[in-house]
Amino acid sequence: MARILVVEDEPSIQELISVTLTRTGHDPLRAPDAETALRLLQAELPDLVLLDWMLPGQSGIDLARRLRGDERTRGVPIIMLTARGDEQSKVTGLETGADDYVTKPFSPRELAARIKAVLRRQKPQATEDPVEIDGLRLDPATHRVTARGAAVVLGPTEFRLLHFFMTHAERVHSRAQLLDSVWGDHVFVEERTVDVHIRRLRGALEASGHDALIQTVRGSGYRLSCQKD
C-alpha cells in the first residue's frame, strides 16, 4: 500500500490513473499542477511520483529538478508519463533523474507493472541473515526452520512471528507491539488473535522438541527465551 502522487492536468487521465492505482492496492494523491504537487510533496512525502511531462505553466522537468534538488524529496522515485514517440523527453527525463517512463497511451496493466518494479527496486529486502538460537535455526532466504536438523513446518504468519521473536529475543513484547511488527501497523485484528498464533507456533515447536521457548508474561505479553526459569 504505497502512497503515489499523480501529477496530471487532464482530468480524465487523472481519473483513469487514480482508479488503476486504487485497484492495485495503492493510495493516489492527486495534483493537477506543479504547485499543488509541490505542496503535497512536502506535506505527504509520497512513496512515488507519477509525473506528466507536459504540464501547464511549470513543466514536468522543472518539477522533477526541484524534487531532486530538495533533500527531503530526493529519494522519492519518479515515473514520468510522456507522449508516444517523444524520445527527446524520454532522454532528458531519465537524465533529470526519472526512474522509469511510461508512454501515453498506456495500459493500466503496464502502469501497474512499472510501479511495482520501481517500488521493488527501491526497497531493499529486509535482513536476510539466518538466525539461530538454542539449536533452532531460521533462514529467511530459504524460508526454512529447523530444530536440531529436523524441519519445522510453519504457516506464513507463524514464520514471521518466530522471525521477529528470534531477532528480538529475551525481550517481552506486548500483543499490540507484535501486531505492529508482525502483522503491520495498519491492520485491525483482535489482540487475542496473537494468542492463537502463539499457540500454533508453540505447537509446531513442541513437535520438534522445543518446549517453553516462547514464554507468557502474564499481563504483559510474550517473550522468546532460551533460559529456563
Added chain:
Amino acid sequence: MARILVVEDEPSIQELISVTLTRTGHDPLRAPDAETALRLLQAELPDLVLLDWMLPGQSGIDLARRLRGDERTRGVPIIMLTARGDEQSKVTGLETGADDYVTKPFSPRELAARIKAVLRRQKPQATEDPVEIDGLRLDPATHRVTARGAAVVLGPTEFRLLHFFMTHAERVHSRAQLLDSVWGDHVFVEERTVDVHIRRLRGALEASGHDALIQTVRGSGYRLSCQKD
C-alpha cells in the same frame, strides 16, 4: 570493471557509448563492423556485447546468431541497440538471444542502468557449465536436460526457469523475482503465469521421476530443493 564490446558503425555514437562506459567504470572494446566484432570476440571474450542492430554488410541479427552458435561465446550477454519504435526488431532480437535492448536515442544513464542490470543478472550464473542436482542434469551448452540418464523435454521458458532454479537452489524466489530473472525486467505478464510454467515444469520433471523437486512456499514463492520435508 567489465570489458564490453561495442559494435557500432556510426563513429559519433561509438564515441558517446565508449565515453559513457569508461565513466561508469567499464572497459570498452570498439568494433565498427561485424568482422572486427567477431575477431575481438574470439580474441578477448568480453563480458558483454553492445550490438547495433543495423550494421553495414552483415546485420546485427546475423552476428547475434553466430555469437549464440559458437560454444565459446554463447554465454556472453547481448544488449542490442535498435531504432525507435522498431518493435519487430525488439522481438526477433530478444528471441535470437539478446538479453535486453535499448532504443536510440538513449540516455547515458539508461544505457548504464541496462548494462548494470544485465551484468548483475548474469553474474551468479556466469558459468555456462552444466549443473547437476540430485541426479538431474542441465547443460546450458547443449540445451539438454537429463534425469538419471533419461532425457527430459522442456520448452524454452521451462528450460530457463529450471536453469535459474538450479543455479539458485534452496532459495525461495517470489513470482516477481522469477519474472525479472527468467522473463526479463521489461516484460509484462501476470504473476500467475509463473504458476502455470511451474506446473508445466513439474509435470515434465515428474514424468522423469523427480517429484517434489520444486516446492511451493505459500505466500512467498517457489523453491528448488533436494531436501524433502
Added chain:
DNA sequence: CAGTATGGTGACGGTTTAGTGACAGGGGAA
C-alpha cells in the same frame, strides 16, 4: 475461599492463495 481477570485451546466459516485444465493467438517450420 469465591470472584474476577487473563491466558490456553479447539473448532468453525470465510477468505486468500495455489493447482489445474482449457483455450485462443502468434510464430516458425514444412
Added chain:
DNA sequence: TTCCCCTGTCACTAAACCGTCACCATACTG
C-alpha cells in the same frame, strides 16, 4: 498456406490459512 508448438490468460477447483469465538484452565485479588 497449413500445421504444430509454445505462450499467457482465464475460470474453476482445491487447499491452506486466518481471525474469531466460546469455553476451559489458571492465576491473582480481596
